Amino acid sequence: MTNGNVTLVVKDLRKKIGKKEIIKGLSFELKKGEVFGFLGPNGAGKTTTIRMLVGLIKPTSGQISLCGYDLHREFSKAIRQIGCIVENPELYPYLTGWENLEHFARMVPDIPENRISEVVELVGLQNRIHDRVSTYSLGMRQRLGIAQALLGKPKILILDEPTNGLDPVGIREMREFIRFLAEKEGLTVLVSSHLLSEIQLMCDRVAIMSKGKIIRIDTVEHLLAEQERVIWKVEPIEKAKSLLEEETVIIGEEDGTLVTYYEADKLSSWNERLVKAGVKVSEIRTKLPTLEDLFIELTGGETID
Amino acid sequence: MINLVYNEMIKIVRKRRLLIIAAIIVVLVALFTYAQMKRVQSLQEQLGTTDWRSQLQQQIIDTQNRLNSSGLSEEWRKFLQIRLQQQQYYLDHDINPSAPGAPTFMRMFAENSIDLFIPLMVMVIAADLVSSEASGGTIKLLLTRPVKRWKILLSKYIAMILSVSFILLSLGVISYFISGVVFGFAGWTMPLLTGFSVQGEELDTTNVHILSQWKYLLMEFGLVWFVSIIVGTLTFMLSVLMKSTAAVMGIMLAALISGTILSNMVSSWESAKYLFMVNLRLTDYVSGMAPPIDGMTLGFSMTVLAVWGLVALMISFLVFTKRDVY
Ligand SMILES: Nc1ncnc2c1ncn2[C@@H]1O[C@H](COP(=O)(O)OP(=O)(O)OP(=O)(O)O)[C@@H](O)[C@H]1O
Ligand SMILES: [Mg+2]
Numbered sequence: 001m002t003n004g005n006v007t008l009v010v011k012d013l014r015k016k017i018g019k020k021e022i023i024k025g026l027s028f029e030l031k032k033g034e035v036f037g038f039l040g041p042n043g044a045g046k047t048t049t050i051r052m053l054v055g056l057i058k059p060t061s062g063q064i065s066l067c068g069y070d071l072h073r074e075f076s077k078a079i080r081q082i083g084c085i086v087e088n089p090e091l092y093p094y095l096t097g098w099e100n101l102e103h104f105a106r107m108v109p110d111i112p113e114n115r116i117s118e119v120v121e122l123v124g125l126q127n128r129i130h131d132r133v134s135t136y137s138l139g140m141r142q143r144l145g146i147a148q149a150l151l152g153k154p155k156i157l158i159l160d161e162p163t164n165g166l167d168p169v170g171i172r173e174m175r176e177f178i179r180f181l182a183e184k185e186g187l188t189v190l191v192s193s194h195l196l197s198e199i200q201l202m203c204d205r206v207a208i209m210s211k212g213k214i215i216r217i218d219t220v221e222h223l224l225a226e227q228e229r230v231i232w233k234v235e236p237i238e239k240a241k242s243l244l245e246e247e248t249v250i251i252g253e254e255d256g257t258l259v260t261y262y263e264a265d266k267l268s269s270w271n272e273r274l275v276k277a278g279v280k281v282s283e284i285r286t287k288l289p290t291l292e293d294l295f296i297e298l299t300g301g302e303t304i305d
Numbered sequence: 306m307i308n309l310v311y312n313e314m315i316k317i318v319r320k321r322r323l324l325i326i327a328a329i330i331v332v333l334v335a336l337f338t339y340a341q342m343k344r345v346q347s348l349q350e351q352l353g354t355t356d357w358r359s360q361l362q363q364q365i366i367d368t369q370n371r372l373n374s375s376g377l378s379e380e381w382r383k384f385l386q387i388r389l390q391q392q393q394y395y396l397d398h399d400i401n402p403s404a405p406g407a408p409t410f411m412r413m414f415a416e417n418s419i420d421l422f423i424p425l426m427v428m429v430i431a432a433d434l435v436s437s438e439a440s441g442g443t444i445k446l447l448l449t450r451p452v453k454r455w456k457i458l459l460s461k462y463i464a465m466i467l468s469v470s471f472i473l474l475s476l477g478v479i480s481y482f483i484s485g486v487v488f489g490f491a492g493w494t495m496p497l498l499t500g501f502s503v504q505g506e507e508l509d510t511t512n513v514h515i516l517s518q519w520k521y522l523l524m525e526f527g528l529v530w531f532v533s534i535i536v537g538t539l540t541f542m543l544s545v546l547m548k549s550t551a552a553v554m555g556i557m558l559a560a561l562i563s564g565t566i567l568s569n570m571v572s573s574w575e576s577a578k579y580l581f582m583v584n585l586r587l588t589d590y591v592s593g594m595a596p597p598i599d600g601m602t603l604g605f606s607m608t609v610l611a612v613w614g615l616v617a618l619m620i621s622f623l624v625f626t627k628r629d630v631y
Contacts, residue, residue, distance in 0.1 A: 054449045057629035076451040084449055090442030094319050103315070106308040107450040148446065 005031050007081070007156050007188040008053070013062035015048060022048050024212040025062070030156070030190060035182045037199035037220075038192035039295065040209030046192040047087060049209075050160050053190075054084045067155055080108070083154035085162065089145025093134035097125060097144050100133060101151060108152045119147040123177075139170045146177070156188045157181060163198055175202045196295055200224075208295060228262040233283035240279045244270065262286055309452065309460030310467070317430065317468055326426050326472055330479050333422070337414060338484045358396065365392050391593060407485035408493050408518050412525060414480045416592060419529050420565055420585040423476070424536040428557050430468045431540035433550040434461050435625070440548045444630055454626045458545070462618075465541055469533045473526060493519045499591050521591070528587040531607065535581065535614040536561075542617035545625050561585075568597040578605070581613040 008030040015023040023045050030036050038046045051057045053064060055071055055078075064071040069078035091100045098116065105111045120129050123143040133141065142162065149157055162178065163171045179202060181187045193199050199206055200220060207217045216223065233256060234240035244250055244260060247270050252259035267284070274281055317323060368389045372382060415423075435458070438444040447457055481490070499516050516524075536557075543553040564582025577583055578598045589596065590603035 051630070054445075056445060056448060057631070076453070079449060080451040082449065086445045086449075088442060090445070092316065092319075092441075092443060095316075099315070099319075103312050104446065104450065106312055107447075107452055109451070152451075 007032050007067050008190070009063070009065045010053070011063040013049065013052060013064065014060045015045075015052060015057070016060045022212050023052070023059075026214055028207055028214065028217055030188045032155070032188055033182050033186045034204045035178060035189045035191065035202055037203035037206040038190065038209060039194070039196065039199050039206050040192075041194055044194075044209040045212040046194075046209060047160055050084070050086055050158055050190075050192060053158060054082055054086060055079055056086065080152060081155045082158060083149030083152060083156070084158040084160075085142075085145045085149055086158075086160050088164075089141045089148075091133050091141065091144055091148065094132065096132050097129040097136070097140075097147075100144065101129075101148060104148050105151055111152060115151060115153075119150045122150065123147045138165050139167070142166065142170070142174070150181075154187070156190065158190045160192050161194075162191055163193065163195065171198070178202055229287050230260050230262045230267065231283070231285050231287055232258045232260070232281065234258060234274065235280045235282070239277065240274055240281075243274055243277055243279070247273070257283075306456065306460060309456060310463045313434075313461050313464035314467065317434075317464060322430055323468065323471060323475075326429060327475050327479070329426065330472075330476050331483070334414065334480045334483045338410065338487050341410060341413075341484070342487055361392060361396050365389060365396065368392065406488050407481045407490045408522060410484035410488060411477060411480045412518065412522055414484075415476070415522075415525050415529050416588045418476075419532055419588050420568075420582075421561055423473070423529060423533055424561050424585065425558075426472050426476075427469050427533045427537045428540050428554060428561075430472070431465050431537045432544055432553040432557065434465060434541060435544040436548055436550045436553055439630075440550065448630060455622055458622060458625045462538075462541060462621075465537050466534060469537050470530065473530055473533060477526065493517070499524075499593070525588045525591055528591070532585050532587055532610065535610045536585075538614040538617045538621075539581065542621045545621045574598075575600075579609055581610055584609045 006029050010029070011027050013023055013026040014021065026049060028036075038049070040046050048057070052059050053071075055075060058072075064078075066078040067081040069081065071078045091097075092103070095103065098120075101116045101119070105116060120126055123146050125140065125143050125147060128136065128140060133144065136144065142165075146159075146162075149159075157178075159178070163174050166174060175198070178189055178191065182189050182204075191199070191203065203220055205217065205219050206223065207214045209215070229251065232240065232244070235256070237253075237256060237258065241250060241253070241258060244258060247266070248260045248263065250258055250260055271281060271284065368385055371377070372385050372389070377385075435444075438447060448454060499521060539560075540553060540557050543556055544550070547553050560582050564580070564585060567577055567580070568583050568586065575598060578601050583597050584601070584606035586594075586597075587603060587606055590606070596602075596606075
């Protein structure tokens with residue numbers, strides 16, 4: 001069913017709550033060492049999907065397998081492969097960070113003695129680990145949450161909005177840390193976010209979700225490159241517009257420039273046509289769209305906050 | 306499993322629950338010891354003697370006087386008559402029913418706290434065992450470990466039983482030592498009567514026999530433990546069903562208080578005897594007090610409680626293992 005490189009397989013996952021179908025048939029595979037992003041607006045179903053992946057809620061139908069273990073038939077073995085933070089990193093506030101980690105370490109068989117200090121060092125929490133969690137800042141809680149997730153040496157790390165509420169420095173650190181885990185430790189990391197810039201900077205592949213469905217899955221580069229745009233600075237603009245419309249689609253127009261899709265083999269002929277018709281072309285440049293542009297296009301302009 | 310129970314115990318201890326309960330017990334016991342001391346003193350002043358026989362005689366006269374006064378409800382009259390017979394029995398057989406002393410105080414304290422105070426303390430432990438994990442969000446971490454859900458719940462249940470046992474133990478120890486300072490520590494071997502049963506209006510004394518106080522105490526604490534476990538189990542179930550600890554406490558509190566009220570007025574509503582809260586005063590069967598509803602016996606009450614407990618436990622496990630966690 002899986003080759004050695006695929007760590008997480010989801011097949012036709014569905015969830016109904018009451019009469020409402022919230023997740024409408026998701027299928028995807030994650031590979032070792034990649035950072036996979038779940039991108040979608042509020043209420044798209046990211047958290048619901050993640051809850052199903054970690055066994056907190058039962059899918060109405062569909063299969064989830066983690067490193068070859070079916071989540072429902074071999075729960076303990078499958079869940080052993082996962083470390084996760086679902087929504088906020090909630091730990092016991094009346095215990096110290098260290099005691100929290102001890103608590104969770106006791107629940108997993110054969111975690112070596114020194115693993116706790118190892119993960120504490122990994123997330124850089126040595127100085128405050130013996131303080132009560134109630135005195136921690138959000139960033140520290142987030143780190144402790146990650147330490148907790150890494151405790152059992154998981155192969156897959158699932159983080160729901162890991163940068164939520166962090167300051168810019170914290171966000172960058174988190175991003176670098178996630179890349180480090182994937183590249184150096186070979187973990188598969190699944191992150192969800194509605195922050196497009198985040199996903200763009202840290203993920204290898206992205207699934208764009210909307211209303212319980214995945215509308216696109218691809219590598220970040222592909223998604224962006226495929227939709228590379230050309231910006232034309234032309235005069236007179238009306239004439240250029242009617243000519244270009246015969247060739248391609250005009251996706252934007254602002255202060256004396258037109259925006260079209262990029263097609264490498266046709267660009268020069270378009271230009272030739274414009275020049276021959278007496279349009280003055282003063283600038284042609286290509287531009288990568290942000291994931292944000294893409295996202296809005298794909299979800300049909302749904303709000304994303 | 307031991308690890309899991311250990312985790313749960315750590316959480317209970319670090320939340321300072323046991324400490325708070327122990328502190329409450331200390332304060333209350335001190336209070337009651339003082340009240341009891343005052344009562345003994347005023348009785349002695351009234352009678353002008355320290356002889357318990359004349360005290361008992363005085364009590365009997367009091368009871369008779371109340372019986373003779375008009376405007377007594379039929380139930381109350383019945384109760385007083387039974388009480389009178391009992392007191393007469395003690396007097397005739399030369400047995401001091403309330404010889405002060407720490408063991409006697411312990412016994413009375415346990416008897417009086419079985420239907421409200423002890424269940425309340427149990428509630429403080431059991432009410433947030435599961436609901437606090439749900440409202441604090443830590444349930445998500447708990448359930449994403451390689452441990453089956455029923456094991457997690459079982460570890461919490463065991464932790465509840467351990468804590469309840471600890472509470473009762475500390476109740477015994479604290480009330481023994483605090484009251485001992487005032488009343489002396491003697492009285493373990495004092496003979497007590499048990500085996501009274503109330504048949505209709507008659508106090509049935511055919512099974513009455515003498516028991517030394519320590520055996521009597523052991524029996525009563527056994528019953529208190531049983532009641533506590535059942536109340537704990539019911540609270541535990543509510544804690545599984547609800548996210549809000551306050552709601553759990555509210556419902557349990559309402560049930561317990563309605564139980565004490567109902568016990569005083571349901572003698573004609575017969576099916577009320579199947580409610581768990583009117584069956585909590587198990588120690589009354591031992592000391593020979595009239596049950597709230599005719600026909601209730603120790604065996605009956607324990608069966609009713611056990612059924613309630615088992616059903617609650619089943620619901621807890623079914624819901625907890627099946628439920629979607631949001
Ligand atoms: N317990 C529930 N009962 C009913 N509907 C629910 C429940 N939980 C979630 N939903 C619905 O499911 C949909 C998906 O919610 P979900 O929390 O997965 O979104 P999300 O993608 O994580 O959004 P966000 O970015 O805001 O976190 C929403 O429309 C929500 O209203
Ligand atoms: Mg979410």
